[in-house]
Amino acid sequence: MIDDDPALCTRLQEYVAQYDIALLTCGTPSKGLTALAQHNPDLVLLDVMLPEKDGFTVCKDIREQYDTPIIMLTARGELTDKVLGLEIGADDYLAKPFEPRELVARINVLLRRGNTRTKKELKWSFLGLDIYPEHHKLVLDGQEIDITGMEFRLLRLLAGNPGRIYSRDELLNELKGMGSDVYSRSVDILLSRLRNKLKDSAQSPKYIKTIRNMGYCFVGKRL
Incomplete structure (x- = not known):
């Protein structure tokens, strides 16, 4: 999860753990991209409003090297943002505030779908x-x-x-x-x-x- 809201990250870590989901959190895009290369996660939760650069740019960066499923999270619920996120490679889009149980359901859907996806060779x-x-x-x-x-x-x-x-x-x-x-x-x-x-x-x-x-x-x- 790449999100600069530490309280939200902590709450989600605790919540998803009961569904056997291990959540690694990073507060900046640079740390998130490093963690992505090191840990090869099954899915990325990506906030739009971030320091360093916005989530849309980070999504593009990820898509240049990975097929990892991405769920974008944002307090901005405009249709244009949702469309943009999906067009640049996000797999799903969830506006804040959201119900954690809905997020878990969306994660599970993408993980089941992701069983047929392969990660591009990182270079x-x-x-x-x-x-x-x-x-x-x-x-x-x-x-x-x-x-x-x-x-x-x-x-x-x-x-x-x-x-x-x-x-x-x-x-x-x-x-x-x-x-x-x-x-x-x-x-x-x-x-x-x-x-x-x-x-x-x-x-x-x-x-x-x-x-x-x-x-x-x-x-x-x-x-």
Whole structure:
């Protein structure tokens, strides 16, 4: 659920749990899109009035990569909004305030219908580089590159948050959280190997940049 009303999110989380529905909530589109890539949910509840950008734009962003069913939620009940939402790819539209039981019924209808739908292959495209985060696949200048599991996890972490600076300790903690036997020095080794496979360099980085006394960030140019 992508909605900036925390009280509503909490109430719905508690309500739908009794119907064996696990609801993950995000307050901004950026967090919602990240969660969508990480968790591959069965359905998205999407508010229209959001910070960063409106729900119609977010719906378009989702539809570029996913066939995941979308129910749009909004306090605006105008017919034109409903038509627009459906035209850009939403599967259903529910105006606020709504009865939670009706929402559960609509969710179940779409989930039953969604059994025949398949999710498009997710791809992150940068200049000269395509990353398929769900399929452990890396394509550099049109050629698929052999990459170890740990190298790919490191790349997926950095490229999944372009521009964010990760300290060595943060990278270490993230990789350890993936159930791996990682120690501080191995992060440097992984970064070195990853740069070699990307034909990148610390002196003139195309993808992974070292920020002195701070850490590392992904600087690939998004397409």
